[in-house]
Amino acid sequence: METKEAIKEKSMVIQKDMLAKLFHELSVTKETGKKVVYTFVPGNLTELILSFDMLPVYPEINALQSGMRKKSGSYIKEAEKIGFSEDVCTYVKCDIGMMLNGNIGPTGEKLPPPDLLLLSYTGCFTFMKWFENLERLYPGVPVAMLHTPYQEDGHITPDQVEYMVKQMKEDVIPKMEMVSGKKFDMERLSKMMLNSAKAEDLLVKILETAKHRPSPIDAYFAGVYYIGPIFTAFRGTEEAVEYYTELYDEVMERMKLGLGPVTPEGELKEEKFRLVVEGPPNWTNFREFWKIFYDAGAVIVASSYTKVGGVYDLGFRHDANEPLESLAKYCMGCYTNMNLPQRVNLLADYVKEYQADGFLINSIKSCNSFSAGQLMIMREIEQRMEVPVGFIESDLVDPRYFSYANIKNRLESYFQMLDQRKIIMAQEAEKII
Amino acid sequence: MKQFSELLASCNKTAFDLRFTKAKNWKLEQEDRVLLGFLPIYFPREIVHAVNGLAIGIMGAGDHKQIIKGDAYYQSYICHLPRGIIEMALDDSLEHFDGFVFPAICDCVRNLSGMFKLAQKGKFQRYFDYPQNFDSLIGGVFYRQELEKIIDDVYKVNGVMLTAENLNHSIRLYNKNRRLIEEIYDIRQQYPWRLSAVDTYLIVRAGLAMPVEEHNRILEEVVDIVCEERGEPMDNIRVVITGSFCEQPPLGLIKSIEMAGCYIVDDDFMQGSRWIQGDIDDTTTDPLAALTNAYLTQSTFASAVYDVGNPKGKRLVDLVKLRNADGVIFSAASFCDPALLDRPELQKHCDAAGIPHINFQYHENTGQFKVIKEQAGTFSDSIKLWA
Numbered sequence: 001m002e003t004k005e006a007i008k009e010k011s012m013v014i015q016k017d018m019l020a021k022l023f024h025e026l027s028v029t030k031e032t033g034k035k036v037v038y039t040f041v042p043g044n045l046t047e048l049i050l051s052f053d054m055l056p057v058y059p060e061i062n063a064l065q066s067g068m069r070k071k072s073g074s075y076i077k078e079a080e081k082i083g084f085s086e087d088v089c090t091y092v093k094c095d096i097g098m099m100l101n102g103n104i105g106p107t108g109e110k111l112p113p114p115d116l117l118l119l120s121y122t123g124c125f126t127f128m129k130w131f132e133n134l135e136r137l138y139p140g141v142p143v144a145m146l147h148t149p150y151q152e153d154g155h156i157t158p159d160q161v162e163y164m165v166k167q168m169k170e171d172v173i174p175k176m177e178m179v180s181g182k183k184f185d186m187e188r189l190s191k192m193m194l195n196s197a198k199a200e201d202l203l204v205k206i207l208e209t210a211k212h213r214p215s216p217i218d219a220y221f222a223g224v225y226y227i228g229p230i231f232t233a234f235r236g237t238e239e240a241v242e243y244y245t246e247l248y249d250e251v252m253e254r255m256k257l258g259l260g261p262v263t264p265e266g267e268l269k270e271e272k273f274r275l276v277v278e279g280p281p282n283w284t285n286f287r288e289f290w291k292i293f294y295d296a297g298a299v300i301v302a303s304s305y306t307k308v309g310g311v312y313d314l315g316f317r318h319d320a321n322e323p324l325e326s327l328a329k330y331c332m333g334c335y336t337n338m339n340l341p342q343r344v345n346l347l348a349d350y351v352k353e354y355q356a357d358g359f360l361i362n363s364i365k366s367c368n369s370f371s372a373g374q375l376m377i378m379r380e381i382e383q384r385m386e387v388p389v390g391f392i393e394s395d396l397v398d399p400r401y402f403s404y405a406n407i408k409n410r411l412e413s414y415f416q417m418l419d420q421r422k423i424i425m426a427q428e429a430e431k432i433i
Numbered sequence: 434m435k436q437f438s439e440l441l442a443s444c445n446k447t448a449f450d451l452r453f454t455k456a457k458n459w460k461l462e463q464e465d466r467v468l469l470g471f472l473p474i475y476f477p478r479e480i481v482h483a484v485n486g487l488a489i490g491i492m493g494a495g496d497h498k499q500i501i502k503g504d505a506y507y508q509s510y511i512c513h514l515p516r517g518i519i520e521m522a523l524d525d526s527l528e529h530f531d532g533f534v535f536p537a538i539c540d541c542v543r544n545l546s547g548m549f550k551l552a553q554k555g556k557f558q559r560y561f562d563y564p565q566n567f568d569s570l571i572g573g574v575f576y577r578q579e580l581e582k583i584i585d586d587v588y589k590v591n592g593v594m595l596t597a598e599n600l601n602h603s604i605r606l607y608n609k610n611r612r613l614i615e616e617i618y619d620i621r622q623q624y625p626w627r628l629s630a631v632d633t634y635l636i637v638r639a640g641l642a643m644p645v646e647e648h649n650r651i652l653e654e655v656v657d658i659v660c661e662e663r664g665e666p667m668d669n670i671r672v673v674i675t676g677s678f679c680e681q682p683p684l685g686l687i688k689s690i691e692m693a694g695c696y697i698v699d700d701d702f703m704q705g706s707r708w709i710q711g712d713i714d715d716t717t718t719d720p721l722a723a724l725t726n727a728y729l730t731q732s733t734f735a736s737a738v739y740d741v742g743n744p745k746g747k748r749l750v751d752l753v754k755l756r757n758a759d760g761v762i763f764s765a766a767s768f769c770d771p772a773l774l775d776r777p778e779l780q781k782h783c784d785a786a787g788i789p790h791i792n793f794q795y796h797e798n799t800g801q802f803k804v805i806k807e808q809a810g811t812f813s814d815s816i817k818l819w820a
């Protein structure tokens with residue numbers, strides 16, 4: 001397919017600059033002496049890392065960027081050559097393949113090796129295996145483990161918070177102090193939390209504009225493309241607040257003008273279907289995948305994937321009055337750390353609150369954390385919400401598992417089904433009148 | 434040997450009875466008895482035993498059940514174990530169980546706990562989080578709270594209070610169970626021809642489906658039998674199998690490896706029964722602390738436990754040496770992230786220690802073993818050739 005230059009809003013340009021600056025800073029750490037922490041997106045401790053003036057690196061983001069830059073296929077094969085099975089999570093293999101190939105980041109600059117491996121493993125066991133492997137690729141680098149208890153009972157208990165805070169105090173923070181050579185500064189962390197909460201308020205407001213008809217945003221594709229990413233690496237900073245203020249103004253303006261979401265080929269002219277999507281997107285063919293939706297006028301009004309880094313719409317905010325406790329609650333509150341009944345409830349609420357016409361799952365071969373149980377989630381939503389449900393399969397970064405024709409066929413039949421349902425519902429409404 | 438073959442047949446029947454008849458009958462004998470089902474790998478059964486309960490291992494349907502409904506709940510790229518378990522949950526196989534425990538081993542089992550919640554199977558469905566912090570004041574406190582939650586779950590069903598005396602008694606029984614199993618493995622290490630790996634498997638697996646008292650009696654009998662010379666030594670190589678701790682390999686696979694000329698001198702098939710290394714203190718006034726301490730300091734190496742600081746590669750090599758094995762067979766369920774993500778590192782350690790290895794992947798209902806048998810045969814021949 002042709003690769004036209006994507007249409008960009010001001011906020012997208014700002015985001016690009018912010019990320020470029022971060023990757024540049026990462027590429028010159030040898031000169032600046034800044035320390036580098038490798039960690040994960042769900043349950044990230046960004047404010048804590050930044051409060052020590054260290055720089056975060058998120059291996060999943062590197063993997064997804066490798067997918068978008070069409071590099072992941074060869075990286076995955078490299079990892080398979082050294083014994084990783086075809087069956088396991090491709091994010092891990094892509095990341096390991098990238099490291100074996102010189103660890104070149106998304107901007108083409110080399111990423112520095114970690115000074116600390118911060119394993120805050122939230123909502124996914126594979127994270128733990130991933131870091132066991134990284135620890136061996138970087139022998140001698142200290143590892144701080146932050147075990148996040150699962151919300152198995154559907155809520156966060158004070159004991160669980162205490163357990164996490166103790167781990168932070170006894171293991172994570174001392175290791176950060178050792179690596180950074182700086183003393184932990186609770187006041188600084190606390191101040192950052194004020195910024196986090198401001199950005200979180202704005203993020204929620206932005207995501208909730210999708211309740212409006214037509215929705216001014218796509219809460220899945222745009223959600224992962226330019227609405228969400230800044231959150232992870234910059235939460236707690238002034239820049240993040242500024243970015244979200246700008247984005248919020250932009251989105252409000254679109255809403256006032258009755259405009260639809262921005263797509264890579266310009267603005268969506270007609271919103272035909274409103275969907276809730278569960279599961280991560282595919283990165284290797286991101287533009288093609290997105291295009292199937294916007295060509296059909298399908299807008300994603302809410303998605304679960306944009307909640308892996310925090311479910312702020314349920315009310316959680318980082319709290320300057322209890323910084324460590326709120327970091328603990330944040331980790332435990334992330335989407336994949338919620339139990340299945342909670343996930344079903346959240347998705348059902350999205351269908352209702354965002355007035356969705358349908359519910360769609362993109363099931364990812366790599367990701368048991370998302371995929372195991374999704375078929376049951378689908379049945380539950382279908383029964384409870386009585387909306388048409390759709391199911392497609394792909395992978396995050398393994399191009400071997402993205403079958404364009406197959407996915408397009410399935411989605412087109414699904415959209416037809418939604419169309420027919422709309423016609424029938426309109427006829428029935430007419431009869432009543 | 435008629436008696437022994439009868440004992441084996443009965444273990445076989447119990448181990449693969451997917452209706453758990455023995456356990457259900459046990460429960461029916463007294464009103465306040467509680468039946469709890471737990472998934473692989475490790476669960477401290479003592480805490481249930483001490484409050485008039487029986488914790489039964491649900492190890493999957495294997496090749497003993499046709500999966501019809503279960504497949505509709507799982508995509509093709511998810512391992513087989515949870516399909517069989519959902520199939521059992523959807524028919525009446527698990528209907529006498531009061532509750533279910535899902536130890537923290539992987540995301541499939543974790544999400545399966547949610548599926549049981551959604552389906553409201555049993556009176557309680559508990560995800561049992563292993564702490565990955567091994568400090569007694571941090572991970573220890575957390576682990577104890579996890580134990581207490583389950584004790585409370587059982588209490589809500591039968592109203593039986595936990596006492597130190599009862600828990601010490603239960604620990605004693607399970608200590609004995611673990612000791613006897615290890616004794617069998619130790620004898621087999623020296624005289625592997627006396628008891629095949631398949632028979633060992635059946636005997637140990639049956640223990641997950643019956644009261645510990647009964648299993649201990651069986652194990653004692655087995656120990657007596659294998660202390661005597663029986664069978665004929667063969668010119669086989671000695672292997673350790675690793676990676677099969679959760680979804681179980683079909684019996685045919687274990688048999689094929691043996692028939693290909695391999696004595697399986699250690700394995701992780703029933704890892705949960707052998708998880709705790711050595712005895713747990715059964716004399717304290719706080720036996721929950723003793724159980725907690727055992728998890729923190731006496732756990733075996735496993736894919737479900739974070740191993741930085743105590744690398745499992747080294748521990749596998751040590752096990753190979755201890756068992757005087759010639760090689761390692763990596764045998765894991767397809768799509769099993771925990772086992773398969775550990776494999777490259779374990780292989781690297783084996784390479785560094787000069788230990789030959791091969792690997793297979795299987796489904797619990799794999800029906801064809803020809804290729805595996807050939808591979809194991811070639812492995813065995815090559816070791817003999819180069820020995």
Ligand code: SF4
Binds near residue numbers: 060092124127369370
């Ligand atoms: S299993 Fe899923 S959540 Fe876990 S590392 Fe892989 S892609 Fe991420």
Ligand code: SF4
Binds near residue numbers: 542768769
């Ligand atoms: S076989 Fe592996 S992936 Fe499947 S449930 Fe067991 S541990 Fe999880």
